[in-house]
Amino acid sequence: MKQQIYNTALYLRLSRDDELQGESSSITTQRSMLRLYAKEHHLNVIDEYIDDGWSGTNFDRPSFQRMIEDIEAGKINCVVTKDLSRLGRNYIMTGQYTELYFPSHNVRYIAIDDGVDSEKGESEIAPFKNIINEWVARDTSRKVKSAFKTKFAEGAHYSAYAPLGYKKHPDIKGKLLIDDETKWIIEKIFSLAYQGYGSAKITKQLRAEKVPTASWLNFTRYGTFAHIFEGKPESKRYEWTIAHVKAILKSEVYIGNSVHNMQSTVSFKSKKKVRKPESEWFRVENTHEPIIDKEVFYRVQEQIKSRRRQTKEKATPIFAGLVKCADCGWSMRFGTNKANKTPYSYYACSYYGQFGKGNCSMHYIRYDVLYQAVLERLQYWAKAVQQDEEKVLNKIQKVGNAERIREKKKKASTLKKAENRQNEIDRLFAKMYEDRACEKITERNFVMLSSKYQKEQIELEQQITSLREELSKMEQDMIGAEKWIELIKEYSVPKELTAPLLNAMIEKILIHEATTNEDNERIQEIEIYYRFIGKVE
Known part of the structure; x- marks a missing residue:
């Protein structure tokens, strides 16, 4: 009887996690074991396929794929590994290769340590071994993440290179x-x-x-x-x-x-x-x-x-991101009126522009009017600082910080309410699970309430994160009077407005809806909130 010739691939794999197991899993140990096995069992070794540093859950390994290409080309009809985990740690993919792919291509598969040899028939233990190997990969992944979380909590930074700077x-x-x-x-x-x-x-x-x-x-x-x-x-x-x-x-x-x-x-x-x-x-x-x-x-x-965008005329409005509607809080949109013989630009409430009447109002203001009003305010403060810097500083500290303290207390109160509600929902969840276990509430009600509370949890988490960031920023701004004075001195008395000047000096500009007085004159309030100091009249 003619003996079957097995043109054999010796497949070796080692990941960083496998290295923790010591020398027993090293590439050197695997190579020695596979070569000895092939020699003792008269297998004709065609090549060694080595994936060093590759996880068993990933089947896009370069040498593994090269081995598959050689199988497709008819060069290989036998694959030998140290054990099933060397082939892979994803039990579905590993099973597809050992139970479907290899048999359909007439490839004999041998896993030495696990006693698997397809020539001797299907191994009943192999599927269970594959599941165990995946469990090991899952557990290793969890442990690695836990270890990194501990390192991160200590302030460690791990990457190939340090950030620029x-x-x-x-x-x-x-x-x-x-x-x-x-x-x-x-x-x-x-x-x-x-x-x-x-x-x-x-x-x-x-x-x-x-x-x-x-x-x-x-x-x-x-x-x-x-x-x-x-x-x-x-x-x-x-x-x-x-x-x-x-x-x-x-x-x-x-x-x-x-x-x-x-x-x-x-x-x-x-x-x-x-x-x-x-x-x-x-x-x-x-x-x-x-x-x-x-x-x-x-x-x-x-x-x-609130990044500014260019208009169709390729001009960048210098107030972009700063001008807000005083009533709804939305940004004001920039537009140009070309109906007149002399076109002019303006700002209008974007919320009203999108949703119409019943949803705020236009809060219309011409660009040139806004420009002049803001320029005059900044010129006033620059001249005041030149005349008596200490007097201006005292005024700003007294008024500006008082405004921010009120706002800070308001946000802190809202944050406390949100955190209390978050704790309350956590307790409600624990109580619900107890009631469900004791069958005090039905499965339908349990699912309904769970969905409701989970949605609220997500919303509260977002609100709490946002409020904490705002409070942190306010802490920084509370000591800003001196910084603002220095900026005023740096820019001196401005003759014109620029985007860098506005962004350095101003936090936001609130535009109120215009009214008319008894003499039919148009009156419109413009509130300017300065950077570091808030609103100071």
Whole structure:
């Protein structure tokens, strides 16, 4: 009888987690075992396929896929592994290969340690082994996440490179230090944003001034990203992108915070990244020295939310993001009236514009009227500071802080109510489970109430997060009178308004609905809330 010739693939796999098991799972140990087995059982070894550093839950491993291609090409009719877990730790996918794919391609499969050999018939224990292997992968994933969460809570930062502006501590793992050679780049980006520049304009300026990118700096220091820069023109070193600038402007790392769990994998089986809701982020404050003032950072975040857009005429309204309706709080939309012989621009309530009568009112104000009113106010304060700086400072501290203290108390009260309600819902959930277990309420009512309370929990979590952020920002602004005086002195008496000037000096402008007096004159109140100090008449 002619003996079957087995053209054999020796498949070896080791992940970072498997390394924890010691030498018994190492590539060297696997290779020695497989070669000895093949020799003793007269298997014709065609090649060794090694995936070092690859998880068993991922079947897109390069050497594994190369082995499959060789099976499809008819080069291989036998696969040998140390055990089933080397083939994979996803019991569904592993089962598809051992029970469907290999048999349909006339491939003999051997898992030495598990006593599996398809030539001897189906192994009844193999499916259970595959399930156990997946359980191990699931448990390992959970333990790794738990370990990282502990490290994150201690303020550790783990990534291949430190964020631009920082460097890794030479002795303390996970600790960031300010990089004096590159922090100026971060300061420049935030300074431009603070003045009202958008990400696109900042990107353009960084390129024009030949500011080096983070990847170029890493290449010069560590030799990484060689494939990006070698043989490329010099301009590649300064090829900033809008996405990169936006990421820097939104990163709390620059105010000394570490924020983790912003994204995760779909599951331990899939490495596809998904963005997590902000309520699930893991934030640890003051983990390292900040580069940017919190006041500057939060101001920039406000500007990002209300980023100005160009009009059809390619003009950028300098008040964009600042002008609000005094009654509904919505932003005022910018428009141009071209019906007259002399066209003019104006602002009107966007909420009214979308939903019409019964939903606020127009709150119409001409652009030139608003421009003149705001310019005169800023000129007044600039002259007052020049004449008697101490008097103005005393006035601002007395009035401005009083306004903010009232607002702070109001928000703190709302936060306390939300937190109390959140605790109450937690207690209600515990009580509901007890009542359901004791059959005091029906399954239908339990499901209905659960859905209702879960929805409220999500809303409360969002409200609490928002209120805490607002209160934190208000704490920073409470000490801003001196800062505002310094800004006034920096800009002196302005002769015209610009977006950087307005964004530096003003927090918001509230436009009230116009009225007419007995003489049929149009009267309209404009409230200006200044940055750092609030509303001061």
